[in-house]
Every structure is written in structure tokens, then in C-alpha cells.
Amino acid sequence: MERRTRQRDAIEAAFSKAARPLAVQEAHKLAAKAVPGLGIATVYRNINALVEEGVLEPVELPGESPRYEASGLAHHHHFRCNACEKVFDVPGCPGAMKALVPRGFRLDSHELVLYGRCAQCA
Amino acid sequence: MERRTRQRDAIEAAFSKAARPLAVQEAHKLAAKAVPGLGIATVYRNINALVEEGVLEPVELPGESPRYEASGLAHHHHFRCNACEKVFDVPGCPGAMKALVPRGFRLDSHELVLYGRCAQCA
DNA sequence: ATAGATGCAAAGAGTTTGCATAGGT
């Protein structure tokens, strides 16, 4: 079974406090404040374990390494700030995807990413 | 200045004939039919050169290595078949993106990816 | 003949894995 370690707690806490998708490096940096010397491999292992357990979900953006956020959130999309490179959740969906699909194709899901400036950087 | 080599011609031809975004490996496989022994490094170098020249544009999908397609196409999005993993262009756009953007954020652009089965795999 | 392009192999960058040890239970 899993053990409560300082490292694991710090990594989980980083995601809870951030309340937005975090990249592995971001999580490492945040968690290392609580646990100096925290190894990057430990962050990878714990994130992968948390994804296995269904606690976290990967958030993949085009051309970037994956970020992770709490799983089970309602259908939503993501906004990436082109200045600070942070990613934020965006509730809602434009819908009307089916109209775009070519004849004979079957639509199962979709991903939408918005790009611009966040409130702090605008 | 650039030279016309068999390799470069074969790589350009692969993109022209495909008429859809190709991954580096796909382009290599296709071009190698015309030029056996074609090195993967040559494919990378030529694709990067073609992007520099503005002939090709990268098409990045979440969590995948980049594909490339002819540049200068009208605003469109992409459909990825979950079975054969090919990517197709999809004309049109649902619009209504601005309604999703949080207050204070500035929207500059967006990317939409549809997932499902293509006509051949459906 | 000259200089850019190619192919191979080595170098990088990011992620994963093996192993001895630290540390939860």
C-alpha cells in the first residue's frame, strides 16, 4: 500500500494549492520549497502514481510537455497565457462541433485550447 | 542557396501527395520509397528548412510529436483518428470562443482538435 | 572545383528505470 511521505504530501499539496494545471517542473519547484533536495524522479513517480490512482489527470497542450490537474472536473477547456505560460481552466464549451466533422467520420471527443494573456499579464 | 536533391524532392512530394499533416516518421517512410536509404536526420533537416522557408507549418496536437502540412491554408482545425492515428484537416470553426474567456483575459487565438474515427476506420 | 546536402554516429533534452539506502508503518 502507499505510504505517507513528506515528498508525496508536498507534491499533492502543490497541486491542491495551485488550483490550475501544473507541469512536472512547476510541481517540482513548488514541492521542493517544503522538501529541499526533492528529486525530479520522485516527482515523476508520484505524479504517475496519482494519475494511476485517478487523483490527477494529464492536461496535454499542443507542443508542450504535459501538465496535471485534479481529476473529475466537469467538462472544460484550457487557456494558456502566452506571457507567463501558465494554464488556466475555462468552464464551458462552444459546442457545435458535430457540424465540422466530415461525412463518414465519427466524432468521439474534442480538445480546445485558448491562447492569449491572463488577467495579470494583459 | 538551396539545391535540388533527390531526397528533398522526395520529402516535398510526400507532403504534396499526402494532402494531410504528416509526422516526421510518416514523411520518412513515404519519401524512403523513392529514395531508399534516406536518413532520418535528412528528413528532420529538410522539414525544418521547409518550415523556415514558410513552405510547411507545424501542426501540434496534444501529447504528440509535431506533424507538418502546407502553410498558408485558411483557418481550419484538425481531426485525429483514434484508430489509424492519421490527422485530417477540418474546414470551419465553431466560433463563439470569446464567450468562454474569463474576465480580464485577452484572447488571441485558439486551437481545436476533434477525435474519433475517420471514414475508413469508422 | 566548390560548397551545400547527406548519412552515420555521437550528443542533447526530457522521462523512465535499476539499485542501494533512508524512512514509514
Added chain:
DNA sequence: ACCTATGCAAACTCTTTGCATCTAT
């Protein structure tokens, strides 16, 4: 005391780069 989780370093994968050779001009 046991046995999982950690940290380090080596292994992997994908892409880029160095270098000798080839080849288009």
C-alpha cells in the same frame, strides 16, 4: 524488522549536431 519510497545515475527515446563524404551547380 520489513518493505516501500527516495535519490542518484544509467538507460531510453526523440531530435539535433559534428564530421567525412557525396553531389548538384
